[in-house]
Amino acid sequence: MPRQNRWPAEPAGLHDQRCGGDADRNTGGRGHAEAGRVIRNIQSATDLAPAYDVVVVGAGPAGLSAAIEASIHGLAVLLADENESPGGQIYRSVEHASDADLARMGPDYAAGRKLIERFRQGNLSYAPRATVWSVGPADEELDGAHPLEVGITLGEIARPIAAHRVILATGALERPFPFPGWTMPGVMTAGAAQILMKSSGLVPSVRTILAGTGPLLHLVASQLLRAGVDVIAVVDATPRENWRTALVHLPAFVTSPHALKGLKLLFDVHRRARVVRGVTAIEAVGQEKFSALRASRGKNSLEIEGDLLLLHQGIAPNLNLTLAAGCDYYWDEHSAVFRPSVDACGASSVPGVSIAGDGAGIVGAVASALQGELAGLNASFDLNLIDRNAYGERRARLTRELARAMRGRTFIERRFRSGEKFRIPEHDSTIVCRCEEITAGKLREVAALGVPGPNQMKAFTRCGMGPCQGRLCGMTAVELLAKCRGGSPSDAGYYRLRPPIKPVTLGELAAWPHTDAAIVAVAGFLETRR
Structure with missing residues (x-):
């Protein structure tokens, strides 16, 4: 059963909206008219419009696709993202990547350029380096026409932004990997190493060991090897018993686009580096910094010397903003993660809030983009910007494409499920x-x-x-x-998260509009003027 994680009370006039429903069809004036103009790159909160039709959080494949789709149908869209350029984690810095960078990172990374080019040509607003720290019901004193309010900080100024719809495309986080020595200097995550490669072109210059499980572990190993890094070993801690639950899903995986890519990746790593399989326990050792990885395989143990240890044991949906918004969630035993409860178009339990991409469950870049399109399409339909027939046809096509992109995903989840002793x-x-x-x-x-x-x-x-x-x-x-x-x-259950989900300074809060409700919340009373 899904965990109930709602606001204390739902906003007046809202009810549970589901994919393709007619909820909130009579919307009145919307953000496109209110904004008056489109600012393609917004650098300060003072340049934000007070309201938008759709606010998209996150500029990865899902967020970019959702923003593009919604803007195509005439909605006023704001895409807010913490990074300085679009692409998310998977396409980080791809706009500025050199040919050598593209060759090292692989064709899936380079594919992000086309998506970002489409986004750059769109008629929408984009706020890089922006922190979204709350999503909740709108303050009727500020804006009674929009059901949702987004708390955003940009340029050290905080602002409430009203919205008819919010699409959360917050992506994923690397799963914690706690074991003896994992916090010592010289130990970091494989994802962090990949970020350094993408954003700064930095690669390790020392003996490097990778340990853990999951496709990303082998992907980063392959990318490091192509960059000339001295990869001493790849220590695979994937439980062997995973094959029992994964095997039934193997036929779907074999006929999926993931199979050939995965085999090429494994072959590349095995051909160029030492791979240690069947590991049941690991420990990082060293005096003041990492110097060796101690690994056990049943009754046998080995010690691999190195200078840098990169860890990875899968990724999980980034739920902090989702849960703070009040969305229901549940525990997915097959992938051992909490996931938000969403319908086929990403609509959550909170009216007007949708979730797309890896933030709703790990699906990969291609499927994330398609989920983003579905969320943007659904917002356009609910706000009466597309007729039912056109909506139905496009939704059916996107659903078929999504099913193809998801083929084989269940096998990957079961095969690379991290072991309990490592979690x-x-x-x-x-x-x-x-x-x-x-x-x-x-x-x-x-x-x-x-x-x-x-x-x-x-x-x-x-x-x-x-x-x-x-x-x-x-x-x-x-x-x-x-x-x-x-x-x-x-x-x-999980932590009861409440906004703000990111630190907000007193100076930023001081820039918040001084409404009567805000004054009462802080001072406890409202001074009457004579």
């Missing part, structure tokens, strides 16, 4: 919460007291209260608690 640290001394330096042993002590959920555990230990707000420890803490209680993460 839940066995050693009590292992740090779980890096921000507050909370160990697994401390969490087990608190779990033994009978805390009912992760929010109570947070109150006892501060686990999840640091700058990352649970992004690096949340899943580990929840699974550890569930195991201590003999239950499922579905029973424990």
